[in-house]
Amino acid sequence: MKQTNEPGKIVVLRLNHRPYRDQRLTTHVCLTARALGASGVIVCGGDASSQISSVRSLGNAWGGSFSVVQKVSPLRIISEWKKDGGRVINLSMYGEDMRAPMSELYHVYYTLAQPLLVVVGSSKVDGKVYQASDFNLAVTHYPHSEVAALAIFLEKLLGNRAWGRPTPGSRIKILSALKTKGGIISRAENY
Amino acid sequence: MKQTNEPGKIVVLRLNHRPYRDQRLTTHVCLTARALGASGVIVCGGDASSQISSVRSLGNAWGGSFSVVQKVSPLRIISEWKKDGGRVINLSMYGEDMRAPMSELYHVYYTLAQPLLVVVGSSKVDGKVYQASDFNLAVTHYPHSEVAALAIFLEKLLGNRAWGRPTPGSRIKILSALKTKGGIISRAENY
Numbered sequence: 001m002k003q004t005n006e007p008g009k010i011v012v013l014r015l016n017h018r019p020y021r022d023q024r025l026t027t028h029v030c031l032t033a034r035a036l037g038a039s040g041v042i043v044c045g046g047d048a049s050s051q052i053s054s055v056r057s058l059g060n061a062w063g064g065s066f067s068v069v070q071k072v073s074p075l076r077i078i079s080e081w082k083k084d085g086g087r088v089i090n091l092s093m094y095g096e097d098m099r100a101p102m103s104e105l106y107h108v109y110y111t112l113a114q115p116l117l118v119v120v121g122s123s124k125v126d127g128k129v130y131q132a133s134d135f136n137l138a139v140t141h142y143p144h145s146e147v148a149a150l151a152i153f154l155e156k157l158l159g160n161r162a163w164g165r166p167t168p169g170s171r172i173k174i175l176s177a178l179k180t181k182g183g184i185i186s187r188a189e190n191y
Numbered sequence: 192m193k194q195t196n197e198p199g200k201i202v203v204l205r206l207n208h209r210p211y212r213d214q215r216l217t218t219h220v221c222l223t224a225r226a227l228g229a230s231g232v233i234v235c236g237g238d239a240s241s242q243i244s245s246v247r248s249l250g251n252a253w254g255g256s257f258s259v260v261q262k263v264s265p266l267r268i269i270s271e272w273k274k275d276g277g278r279v280i281n282l283s284m285y286g287e288d289m290r291a292p293m294s295e296l297y298h299v300y301y302t303l304a305q306p307l308l309v310v311v312g313s314s315k316v317d318g319k320v321y322q323a324s325d326f327n328l329a330v331t332h333y334p335h336s337e338v339a340a341l342a343i344f345l346e347k348l349l350g351n352r353a354w355g356r357p358t359p360g361s362r363i364k365i366l367s368a369l370k371t372k373g374g375i376i377s378r379a380e381n382y
Binding site: 021022024025028031032034035036058062097099139140141142143144145147148149150151152155162163164 | 212213215216219222223225226227249253288290330331332333334335336338339340341342343346353354355358
């Protein structure tokens with residue numbers, strides 16, 4: 001019987017964090033990556049230590065193993081990722097419609113089990129990032145949000161895996177989650 | 192032959208905008224709503240005039256009719272929306288898994304053609320909003336981002352309609368959108 005592969009890990013590379021302007025957005029990139037099944041985020045650009053520590057402290061309460069680190073050179077990270085056998089996906093409104101190469105991506109991720117580095121920008125992204133990426137993928141060709149693009153990419157790629165996973169070590173979970181028509185309101189509880 | 196309905200419009204209600212803290216996120220909520228097929232956004236909370244004007248000026252270049260306005264009372268907007276025959280959907284990690292009632296939502300939106308008000312919070316959302324909503328829906332039960340939740344909701348509900356629509360009056364569109372492996376890099380051009 002053929003051995004089945006565990007799919008490779010997914011890490012998000014957040015480019016050019018600007019400490020004042022992007023403080024909340026970088027946090028939302030991290031939280032979205034975490035909630036929807038990525039293994040971690042690498043932040044490049046200005047100092048993101050407060051965003052990183054807030055995402056880490058969330059991990060303490062909600063469990064799971066999610067890593068957030070800051071590094072200096074995105075191009076070096078990309079080239080090392082590829083040298084290690086991984087694939088690089090740049091999310092950009094200038095890319096091709098994400099839905100077109102989806103079956104190729106499923107093959108890369110599930111069959112070949114290659115780890116994916118998903119690159120999201122903030123301000124204008126260096127042309128070298130486009131050239132170094134295996135895929136440049138767009139969620140619509142309109143300007144919107146790297147958080148939205150990342151969310152839709154992860155949900156499309158991971159399907160059910162994006163919607164829930166065991167989170168060992170969690171101290172919080174949502175106990176009830178009900179549609180309310182004047183009824184019980186869903187709530188989180190510590191346990 | 193039975194007459195077919197055009198689906199109702201979708202408007203996003205952005206709660207409790209905080210001028211300093213939420214400035215970029217409110218912009219990203221608006222851009223995501225716009226890119227993925229909503230008709231407009233209503234912003235409640237603190238002054239969002241600079242976010243509103245930047246989203247409006249984007250509309251001038253990219254075309255389409257998308258409205259962004261600021262109003263005072265979210266609960267009044269919700270109650271008037273329902274009085275006019277619309278349905279209210281609150282996106283929250285405390286809601287039920289969004290995928291469960293999706294066929295009901297397709298029925299509401301496509302068959303009954305009821306307009307939808309999609310509520311997204313910033314800070315803690317008033318319990319009255321949960322009670323007043325027809326659906327409280329979650330994209331995973333983890334903390335992440337209203338931008339991500341809105342994006343996934345719109346993409347799931349609208350499918351192909353979220354990915355591209357005619358935008359009358361646009362002065363910009365993406366001309367080429369290619370996967371690059373050292374090849375041509377996609378770019379936007381004015382025309």
